[in-house]
Structure formats: structure tokens, C-alpha cells
Amino acid sequence: MLEEDHISLITICSDSVGETAESVVRAAIRQFEQCDVRLRRVRQVRKVEEIKELIADTAEHRGIIVYTLVQAELRSVMKTESKKYGIRAVDIMGPMMEALVELLEESPRRKPGLLHQLDENYFRRVEAIEFTVRCDDGRESHLMLEADIVLLGVSRTSKTPLSIYLAHKGYKVANFPLVPELKPPQELFQIPPSRIIGMTMDPSQMYKIRTQRLQTLGLSADSQYATMNRIEEELAFARQLYEQLDCPIIDVTDKAIEETAGIILGYNE
DSSP states (O other), X not given: OOOGGGSEEEEEEESSOOHHHHHHHHHHHTTOXXXXXXXXXXXXXXXXXXXXXXXXXXXXTTOEEEEEOOOXXXXXXXXXXXXXXXXXXXXXXXXXXXXXHHHHTOOOOOXXXXXXXXXXXXXXXXXXXXXXXXXXXXTTGGGGGGOSEEEEESTTSOHHHHHHHHHTTTOOEEEEEOOTTSOOOGGGGGSOGGGEEEEEOXXXXXXXXXXXXXXXXXXXXXXXXXXXXXXHHHHHHHHHHHHHHTOOEEEOTTOOHHHHHHHHHHHTO
């Protein structure tokens, strides 16, 4: 590990929230095996003086600046001052905006934060993610009635990662773990079957997954949780409930999260 003084600084500067620039920086960093850098994100930069201070400080740490600024004046100051201090400043948005000006023959609005401002899809995704996290793994089951999708399945059928994936697409998802000893919540029987998805898996595949899970946790592979008898008992209990609910059933054996999500969304079209 390098000493703190030797860790490179990347200043991310934005006149909005800076998510776009940070995402680009992190994607680039992943291409380097040894990349000791410190990211500093500075949001809502709207004044020339702020830019000058940022550049001076970044130069002192011998770092670089990555920025998304839509105001022409601020971008001009960024270019001039970075040259003055001899540091690299990478303009994430500028070249794209210039290309669009040529293509569309129209001047941009140059208003910061439009990506997230009044964007119904953005706010719907945020609301969906918050809801899905609250309703993960059977928590707050009374909220099931508000869910767009309810996922049911025994342990290790990928309910949580699938829920989060769907939430990022704007769907409120509740997932509930099925255990023979645990009575399903009454809310399940008040939800239209089309909004419920029953998930199942090949017993042999589940045996491998559960055994590996126990090894990862440092627990004994002899646990009842990973025995074939227990797995078959749980899967039989789940299938009986699915038939009672008359809901669609998806076998997730060897399926990627994206593939299963595509099937589920096909039911909701």
C-alpha cells in the first residue's frame, strides 16, 4: 500500500451532483490492476472562485480534475486555470455537447442537473429501490399489497439480487422466503396471481449452492440446511403453495439474473 502522500488525487467537479463523472472515472480505474487513487467529488460548483480554489488544491496534490460543467464560462475558466497550473483537466460532457450542437444545429440549454431534474423515471427508480430494500427477505410483509412484483422462493433462489435488479428498472418488489415451518402471510392471498412469481430450482443444483454457502461461512456441510431431504421438502412445500396461489413458476436453475428478470417482465407486459 502506498503512503497517503503518494496516493494520486482525482478531483471530480460538477455543477450538479457529479454522478456521471464519477461513474466514468470508476469505470476507467477498473482497467488498472494497481491503481491507488483517492476520489474527491465536489458538487454544485457554480462560481469561478470555486473552480480556481479546486484547481490550486488539486495541483498542490499533483492530481487531475475530471469535470462535468454545462456553463461555458465555468468550462473556459477550468481550461485556462488547469493549463496555468500544469495539471490535466478532463472534460466529460463538453465534447459530447459540441458534437450534438453540430448534429442538431441547436444551442444547448446549459442548465445544470437536467439529468435528474423532473425525471419521472429517475424518481420512480429511487422509490422502487427504497421500497424493495424495506421489503427484502420477508420484512414488512404488510407492504406486499403495494408491490408491483412479489417473489417467492426457498433459500438460495436468488430472490434478493433479482429484487434489486428489478427495482433498478422501476418496479417495487417484495420477496418472501419460504420455509415449511413458517406460515405464509395472509397478504399473499389478497394479491392477484399475476403479480406473484414462484421460484424453484433443481434439487441437485441447490444442494451444491447451499453446500458452498456453508463452506464460505465456515460452517459444517452436515447441516440439515444442505441435506437433500431438507431441500426436497422445502421445494415440495413451495410448489404446493404456488399451486394454491395459482401463480407463474420459474425454474431459475442455471439462469442469469437478467434472464429471469426478462421472463418476469414478460408476464407484466
